[in-house]
Amino acid sequence: MTTLDILNADIVAELRPGDTDLPALATAKIAAAITHYNRSSFYFNKANRTDIALVIGTSEYTSTAVNGIVLIDDVLLMKTGAVTDLERIDQAEMETLLGAGPSNSTPTMYSYNDQTIYFYPPPDAADTIRVVGQVRLAGPASGAETGNAWMVEAYDLIKARTCWDLTAHTFQGSAGEEAIGYKRAEMEALQALHNETGKRTGTGTLVATEF
Numbered sequence: 300m301t302t303l304d305i306l307n308a309d310i311v312a313e314l315r316p317g318d319t320d321l322p323a324l325a326t327a328k329i330a331a332a333i334t335h336y337n338r339s340s341f342y343f344n345k346a347n348r349t350d351i352a353l354v355i356g357t358s359e360y361t362s363t364a365v366n367g368i369v370l371i372d373d374v375l376l377m378k379t380g381a382v383t384d385l386e387r388i389d390q391a392e393m394e395t396l397l398g399a400g401p402s403n404s405t406p407t408m409y410s411y412n413d414q415t416i417y418f419y420p421p422p423d424a425a426d427t428i429r430v431v432g433q434v435r436l437a438g439p440a441s442g443a444e445t446g447n448a449w450m451v452e453a454y455d456l457i458k459a460r461t462c463w464d465l466t467a468h469t470f471q472g473s474a475g476e477e478a479i480g481y482k483r484a485e486m487e488a489l490q491a492l493h494n495e496t497g498k499r500t501g502t503g504t505l506v507a508t509e510f
Protein backbone atom coordinates (compact mmCIF):
# COMPACT_ATOMS: atom_id res chain seq x y z
CA MET A 300 0.00 0.00 0.00
CA THR A 301 1.50 3.30 -1.09
CA THR A 302 1.95 6.10 1.43
CA LEU A 303 3.21 9.67 1.53
CA ASP A 304 6.64 8.44 2.61
CA ILE A 305 6.78 6.06 -0.36
CA LEU A 306 5.69 8.76 -2.81
CA ASN A 307 8.17 11.22 -1.37
CA ALA A 308 11.03 8.74 -1.66
CA ASP A 309 9.96 7.88 -5.21
CA ILE A 310 10.04 11.55 -6.24
CA VAL A 311 13.43 12.20 -4.62
CA ALA A 312 14.94 9.09 -6.21
CA GLU A 313 13.66 10.10 -9.62
CA LEU A 314 14.57 13.79 -9.54
CA ARG A 315 17.59 14.29 -7.29
CA PRO A 316 18.83 11.23 -5.42
CA GLY A 317 20.74 12.17 -2.30
CA ASP A 318 19.38 15.73 -2.08
CA THR A 319 18.72 16.09 1.64
CA ASP A 320 16.66 19.24 1.19
CA LEU A 321 14.26 17.74 -1.32
CA PRO A 322 12.10 15.49 0.93
CA ALA A 323 10.66 18.41 2.91
CA LEU A 324 10.15 20.44 -0.25
CA ALA A 325 8.53 17.50 -2.02
CA THR A 326 6.14 16.98 0.89
CA ALA A 327 4.97 20.58 0.57
CA LYS A 328 4.58 20.23 -3.19
CA ILE A 329 2.60 16.98 -2.76
CA ALA A 330 0.21 18.83 -0.46
CA ALA A 331 -0.11 21.58 -3.08
CA ALA A 332 -0.90 18.98 -5.76
CA ILE A 333 -3.65 17.48 -3.60
CA THR A 334 -5.09 20.95 -3.00
CA HIS A 335 -5.01 21.62 -6.74
CA TYR A 336 -7.17 18.56 -7.47
CA ASN A 337 -9.25 18.62 -4.31
CA ARG A 338 -12.35 19.92 -6.05
CA SER A 339 -12.02 17.67 -9.10
CA SER A 340 -14.54 14.89 -9.45
CA PHE A 341 -13.17 11.34 -9.34
CA TYR A 342 -14.76 7.99 -8.55
CA PHE A 343 -13.04 7.85 -5.18
CA ASN A 344 -14.51 11.13 -3.91
CA LYS A 345 -18.02 10.87 -5.40
CA ALA A 346 -19.43 8.24 -3.05
CA ASN A 347 -20.08 10.47 -0.10
CA ARG A 348 -23.65 10.69 1.15
CA THR A 349 -25.16 12.50 4.08
CA ASP A 350 -28.62 12.26 5.60
CA ILE A 351 -30.42 15.37 6.81
CA ALA A 352 -33.28 15.04 9.28
CA LEU A 353 -35.96 17.47 8.13
CA VAL A 354 -37.66 19.70 10.67
CA ILE A 355 -41.29 20.52 9.97
CA GLY A 356 -41.60 24.06 8.64
CA THR A 357 -37.83 24.60 8.31
CA SER A 358 -36.50 25.32 4.80
CA GLU A 359 -32.85 26.21 5.52
CA TYR A 360 -30.06 23.88 6.67
CA THR A 361 -26.46 24.96 7.15
CA SER A 362 -23.39 23.41 5.53
CA THR A 363 -22.63 21.34 8.63
CA ALA A 364 -25.62 19.26 7.61
CA VAL A 365 -24.03 18.27 4.30
CA ASN A 366 -20.84 17.03 5.93
CA GLY A 367 -18.16 18.52 3.69
CA ILE A 368 -19.78 17.85 0.32
CA VAL A 369 -18.44 20.40 -2.16
CA LEU A 370 -20.35 19.33 -5.27
CA ILE A 371 -23.90 17.99 -5.03
CA ASP A 372 -24.94 15.28 -7.48
CA ASP A 373 -28.35 14.27 -6.12
CA VAL A 374 -30.71 15.32 -3.34
CA LEU A 375 -33.16 12.54 -2.52
CA LEU A 376 -36.27 12.64 -0.39
CA MET A 377 -36.49 9.38 1.54
CA LYS A 378 -40.05 8.51 2.48
CA THR A 379 -41.37 5.12 3.49
CA GLY A 380 -41.58 3.04 0.35
CA ALA A 381 -40.47 5.83 -2.01
CA VAL A 382 -37.38 7.80 -3.02
CA THR A 383 -37.78 11.08 -4.93
CA ASP A 384 -35.01 13.01 -6.68
CA LEU A 385 -35.56 16.70 -5.91
CA GLU A 386 -35.24 19.31 -8.65
CA ARG A 387 -32.45 21.86 -8.28
CA ILE A 388 -33.41 25.51 -8.86
CA ASP A 389 -31.37 28.70 -8.68
CA GLN A 390 -31.28 30.76 -5.52
CA ALA A 391 -33.26 33.67 -6.93
CA GLU A 392 -36.18 31.39 -7.73
CA MET A 393 -35.94 29.77 -4.30
CA GLU A 394 -36.01 33.15 -2.56
CA THR A 395 -39.10 34.11 -4.56
CA LEU A 396 -40.91 30.89 -3.71
CA LEU A 397 -40.08 30.98 -0.01
CA GLY A 398 -40.83 34.71 0.16
CA ALA A 399 -44.42 34.00 -0.84
CA GLY A 400 -45.00 32.25 2.48
CA PRO A 401 -45.80 28.77 1.21
CA SER A 402 -47.64 26.19 3.26
CA ASN A 403 -45.76 23.18 4.57
CA SER A 404 -45.84 20.22 2.21
CA THR A 405 -43.59 17.56 0.70
CA PRO A 406 -40.40 19.19 -0.66
CA THR A 407 -39.98 18.91 -4.42
CA MET A 408 -37.12 21.37 -5.06
CA TYR A 409 -33.86 22.50 -3.49
CA SER A 410 -31.16 25.09 -3.93
CA TYR A 411 -27.64 25.41 -2.51
CA ASN A 412 -26.13 28.80 -1.80
CA ASP A 413 -23.63 30.32 0.62
CA GLN A 414 -23.05 27.00 2.39
CA THR A 415 -26.76 26.54 3.02
CA ILE A 416 -29.19 24.09 1.44
CA TYR A 417 -32.83 25.19 1.00
CA PHE A 418 -35.98 23.13 0.39
CA TYR A 419 -39.30 24.10 -1.16
CA PRO A 420 -41.96 23.81 -0.03
CA PRO A 421 -41.05 23.71 3.67
CA PRO A 422 -41.43 20.12 4.88
CA ASP A 423 -44.63 18.97 6.52
CA ALA A 424 -43.12 15.80 7.93
CA ALA A 425 -39.90 14.76 9.69
CA ASP A 426 -38.64 12.87 6.65
CA THR A 427 -35.02 12.28 5.65
CA ILE A 428 -33.13 14.01 2.84
CA ARG A 429 -30.12 12.18 1.43
CA VAL A 430 -27.47 14.37 -0.19
CA VAL A 431 -25.11 12.54 -2.56
CA GLY A 432 -22.05 14.20 -4.01
CA GLN A 433 -18.37 14.87 -4.09
CA VAL A 434 -16.47 15.38 -0.87
CA ARG A 435 -13.20 17.23 -0.37
CA LEU A 436 -10.74 14.51 0.62
CA ALA A 437 -7.84 15.41 2.87
CA GLY A 438 -4.31 14.29 2.17
CA PRO A 439 -2.54 11.83 4.46
CA ALA A 440 -2.16 12.94 8.06
CA SER A 441 1.27 11.32 8.35
CA GLY A 442 3.94 9.86 6.13
CA ALA A 443 3.05 6.31 7.11
CA GLU A 444 -0.75 6.58 6.84
CA THR A 445 -2.18 3.86 4.61
CA GLY A 446 -5.35 3.82 2.57
CA ASN A 447 -5.44 7.50 1.65
CA ALA A 448 -7.07 7.75 -1.80
CA TRP A 449 -4.63 10.39 -3.03
CA MET A 450 -1.73 8.05 -2.28
CA VAL A 451 -3.45 4.98 -3.75
CA GLU A 452 -5.98 5.79 -6.46
CA ALA A 453 -4.31 9.05 -7.57
CA TYR A 454 -0.67 8.14 -6.94
CA ASP A 455 0.47 8.67 -10.55
CA LEU A 456 -1.43 11.95 -10.85
CA ILE A 457 -0.03 13.46 -7.64
CA LYS A 458 3.49 12.26 -8.42
CA ALA A 459 3.45 13.74 -11.92
CA ARG A 460 1.94 17.03 -10.71
CA THR A 461 4.56 17.30 -7.95
CA CYS A 462 7.45 16.53 -10.29
CA TRP A 463 6.16 19.08 -12.80
CA ASP A 464 5.86 21.72 -10.07
CA LEU A 465 9.37 21.09 -8.87
CA THR A 466 10.98 21.03 -12.32
CA ALA A 467 8.98 23.98 -13.65
CA HIS A 468 9.04 26.31 -10.66
CA THR A 469 11.62 25.28 -8.09
CA PHE A 470 14.80 23.81 -9.52
CA GLN A 471 17.21 26.34 -10.94
CA GLY A 472 18.30 25.63 -14.48
CA SER A 473 15.81 22.78 -15.03
CA ALA A 474 15.42 21.75 -18.63
CA GLY A 475 12.11 22.81 -20.12
CA GLU A 476 11.68 19.42 -21.75
CA GLU A 477 11.75 17.74 -18.34
CA ALA A 478 8.92 19.89 -17.04
CA ILE A 479 6.94 19.36 -20.24
CA GLY A 480 7.37 15.61 -19.86
CA TYR A 481 5.96 15.66 -16.35
CA LYS A 482 3.06 17.88 -17.43
CA ARG A 483 2.27 15.36 -20.15
CA ALA A 484 2.42 12.56 -17.58
CA GLU A 485 0.10 14.54 -15.31
CA MET A 486 -2.47 15.01 -18.07
CA GLU A 487 -2.27 11.32 -19.00
CA ALA A 488 -2.82 10.30 -15.38
CA LEU A 489 -5.69 12.76 -15.08
CA GLN A 490 -7.35 11.40 -18.21
CA ALA A 491 -6.92 7.84 -16.93
CA LEU A 492 -8.69 8.77 -13.70
CA HIS A 493 -11.49 10.47 -15.62
CA ASN A 494 -11.83 7.40 -17.83
CA GLU A 495 -12.09 5.15 -14.79
CA THR A 496 -14.58 7.54 -13.22
CA GLY A 497 -16.64 7.40 -16.41
CA LYS A 498 -16.67 3.60 -16.35
CA ARG A 499 -17.84 3.52 -12.76
CA THR A 500 -20.34 6.37 -12.88
CA GLY A 501 -21.49 6.46 -16.48
CA THR A 502 -19.90 9.83 -17.26
CA GLY A 503 -16.93 10.90 -19.35
CA THR A 504 -14.47 13.80 -19.44
CA LEU A 505 -11.84 14.94 -21.91
CA VAL A 506 -8.79 16.69 -20.49
CA ALA A 507 -6.98 19.54 -22.28
CA THR A 508 -3.23 19.66 -21.80
CA GLU A 509 -1.94 22.66 -19.83
CA PHE A 510 1.51 24.19 -20.30
